[in-house]
Amino acid sequence: MEENSNMTAERSLAIITEQIEKNRRAVSKTLGQSLYISGLCIMATSVLVAIINFLSMSSGMVGIGHLLWFLLPVAIWFFSRKYIKERAHRPTNMVGQMVAKTWQTFAIFSLGFFIIAIVCTAILFPMMTTAEYSVVQIRVAPIIVLLMGMAIAMNGQILNQRWLVWFGAVAGLLCFVWEHFEVLTWLLVHCLPLKPYEASVFMSTLPCVTIFIFGFVGLLLPGMMLKKQAV
Amino acid sequence: MFPTLDPLLHSELRLAVMSLLVSAEEAEFPYIKEQTGATAGNLSVQIDKLSAAGYIEVEKTFKGKKPCTLCRITPTGLKAFEDYVESLKSYLIR
Numbered sequence: 352m353e354e355n356s357n358m359t360a361e362r363s364l365a366i367i368t369e370q371i372e373k374n375r376r377a378v379s380k381t382l383g384q385s386l387y388i389s390g391l392c393i394m395a396t397s398v399l400v401a402i403i404n405f406l407s408m409s410s411g412m413v414g415i416g417h418l419l420w421f422l423l424p425v426a427i428w429f430f431s432r433k434y435i436k437e438r439a440h441r442p443t444n445m446v447g448q449m450v451a452k453t454w455q456t457f458a459i460f461s462l463g464f465f466i467i468a469i470v471c472t473a474i475l476f477p478m479m480t481t482a483e484y485s486v487v488q489i490r491v492a493p494i495i496v497l498l499m500g501m502a503i504a505m506n507g508q509i510l511n512q513r514w515l516v517w518f519g520a521v522a523g524l525l526c527f528v529w530e531h532f533e534v535l536t537w538l539l540v541h542c543l544p545l546k547p548y549e550a551s552v553f554m555s556t557l558p559c560v561t562i563f564i565f566g567f568v569g570l571l572l573p574g575m576m577l578k579k580q581a582v
Numbered sequence: 583m584f585p586t587l588d589p590l591l592h593s594e595l596r597l598a599v600m601s602l603l604v605s606a607e608e609a610e611f612p613y614i615k616e617q618t619g620a621t622a623g624n625l626s627v628q629i630d631k632l633s634a635a636g637y638i639e640v641e642k643t644f645k646g647k648k649p650c651t652l653c654r655i656t657p658t659g660l661k662a663f664e665d666y667v668e669s670l671k672s673y674l675i676r
Contacts, residue, residue: 360673363587363597367667370601373617378606442606442613 374442376581382447383577384435389454390571392426394563401559405552414555417491420465424458449509457502461495492558493530496565497523503569510573518568526561585669588662590635595620595628600655600663603638608654629653637662 358366396419403416443451468489476484500523507515529535535557539550591597598618603609615625632638637659641652655663 358592358594358597360670362594363592363666363670364674366594366597367601370598370617371605374602374605377613377617442609444606448607 374444378442378444378447379577380581381435381443382450383574383579383581385431385451385574386570387574387578388430388434389427390566390569390574392423392430393566393570396420396423396426397559397563397566401556404555404559408548408552408555413551416555417465421462424462446509450506453502453505453509457498461498464494464498465491490531492561493527496526496530496558496561499523499562499565499569500526503565506569506573510577512573512576515569515573522565522568530558530561585672587669588666590631590637591662591666593628595624596632597666599625599628599632599653600637600659603653603655604660604663608652611651611653614653632659635659635662 400416400419403419404414407413407415468491471489475487479487500519502519504516504519504523507513507517507519535554536550539545539553543550545553591600595618598620599614602614602617611622611625611629614620614629615622618625620628629638629640633640635658636656639654639656641654643650643652
């Protein structure tokens, strides 16, 4: 672009339109890549957690794989730095910042809640009988899926994607009810003639399947959509 | 009678820089260079002119050990840009 002060009004308008459009595409591409990488990390972590939970079941360490969720922010940070090289000098806009802040807030709340649940379990479990503990225990999965559904719905509002709002709200609430009221346990006890071992495999891996689907629909798909828009 | 167009904005490169900064909160020098396709020297001169007029703010920081020049539009710059677009409209309508 050269120094030219003898432009027509049409040329001025064309420059303004072109630069705004170029910037919009660059910002969409960066945001899309971030969501895509975060989605892939969530999906990969949920598969890993399910595998570790399954393998560790025979040793009696039920649900030990869930500790891997703490590594998720590190994995997202690492892969974002590795694969979004040009991000160093990419600007952001209000939409990008709001999407990023929504997921950061989700991460703070869910990891914080996870820590509280682990600490409370460690303190309460040795002090109580199984019957007492089953009443006062903090159930992590329903709250995490509710928070994740809320974050997805908020992203849908920010990105102006109605399907994402509906998915976040409906899936978040349904999965909360499913997890909180232990619908799976009820189904396993009353409808499926499973052995206790098989039932516990189902119960420890199903939250991973839910989070895998949430990661796919809530992060990977919007990321792919934004990346496609930027081309 | 046509309104006078701001001479500072009525230049291809300066207008491109301002249009870019209007849609981004802030942008680094390499990004502006990449998007406008200008040379570093020319871009630097035009950024200095916009900065001297108070249309943009230039912040020189460091990113790790590398120097980093951040540009952002000021309220004066935003108002000048809006006035420029308003003036352009009158040229296009007639």
